[in-house]
Amino acid sequence: MWQARRIIHNGQDMPFADARLHPLSLAVAYGIAVFEGLRAYRNPADGSFSVFRLEDHLARLQQGMKVMRFDAPPTTDVLRAAVLEVVRLNAPDDDAYIRVQAQIEGLGTMATTGPVGWIAAALPRERSAKFATGLAAGVSSWTRLPDNSMPPRIKASANYHAGRLATLQAKADGYDSALLLTARGKLSEAAAACVFLVRDGVLVTPDRASDILESVTRDTVLVLAAEAGLAVEQRAVDRTELYVAEEVFVCGTGQELVAVTSVDRLPVGDGDPGPVTRRLQAAYEAVVRGTTGAHVTWRTPVS
Ligand SMILES: Cc1ncc(COP(=O)(O)O)c(C=O)c1O
Incomplete structure (x- = not known):
């Protein structure tokens, strides 16, 4: 490398x-x-x-x-x-x-x-080792920063302690990664990535009032999902929705788009990356790498 x-x-x-x-x-x-x-x-x-x-x-x-x-x-x-x-x-x-x-x-x-x-x-930076197979995630006892304490929607370096502590806890507990709730007990995001669920065929993600980073990848996924004809909801999400979702995945610039195949040791769906996740993962890969002509303005050439 x-x-x-x-x-x-x-x-x-x-x-x-x-x-x-x-x-x-x-x-x-x-x-x-x-x-x-x-x-x-x-x-x-x-x-x-x-x-x-x-x-x-x-x-x-x-x-x-x-x-x-x-x-x-x-x-x-x-x-x-x-x-x-x-x-x-x-x-x-x-x-x-x-x-x-x-x-x-x-x-x-x-x-x-x-x-x-x-x-x-x-x-x-290597691609996640779990890119193809999916992550085992645990809901953390550390919570995401509330907006009246630290500004979660920007990438301030000091914001990263909660995510770091949650990741260390998740690894100590035998998970690949952590999911964080808001201080109000709703789903927020992963330690350095946003989170999506598929529920009854609808793509669901915590809304911008859920103390998330206003993620560029989240926005990309919302656009790609709409283009794929998927129904999308941005709303407050309960923790237990993770347990009954058909699919869960996380996304971010560093993580790219990776399936979550279990949450708190409960399998998500049948425990393998699902069809919506795979479809969006392929669409994301094509648009970031430029193997599609779509969204040319998203790619700035390094001449
Ligand atoms: C806390 C946090 N949430 C979400 C994301 C995803 O953001 P983006 O898609 O803009 O990279 C990141 C990115 O690294 C992050 O650090």
Whole structure:
């Protein structure tokens, strides 16, 4: 597998290992940072790379920096150019996971709002080992962040403690991954992915008031499902609906789209990835990789 060689830090291209921040910078001291995880996919026919839904990720990053009240945040034009450049600089020979992050690099107090620095990095990342067979998930006793405590709809770095603790608990309990409820006891999402169910043939996902990250992949799946003629509902979802659903899957840029084949050790459906999940997984794969001509505007070529 290829290796990350270069990183862009505050506009400067440097060896990946040379990027530096002070340990007392507010990014480290209080986790005052927001980021995006994107993927650049390789088209198998011609070997070209394109970044999936680059504009949507950059728009969410701007929202994140606004919610965090960052001073003089980097512009979308600057970040777009850096994302494309960092892929070129690393010359991957396979799919790349891209992280764009903005952070407060200075020292100060919790209320300090700058100076804001940023990075763009491209990393190798293997597909989930459970991509074909599905995940065993457990509903966590850790809950998702409530919106009046931490902002779940943006990708703030400090948001990730609940997901991390839930994942560690899930692994200790013998599961592959965790599903988190809201503080109000409704289904929210997985630790770093959104969740869908199939109930009575209808595709169901927690709505945007369920303390979810406003996920780009969730939106992609909603579009692909509508194009496939599936009925879709976005609504509050009960925990026990997971136990009686015909199918469950999680989706996100990092996870891509993976079936959940058991929840709390109860099989989902017959315990294998179901037909709706497989169909959407194939549609997702085609649209991210560009083996379909559909949704060309979702793929920004890395020239
Ligand atoms: C907490 C959380 N939820 C959901 C997702 C899925 O979001 P997206 O589809 O935008 O990658 C992620 C992405 O990594 C995430 O970190």
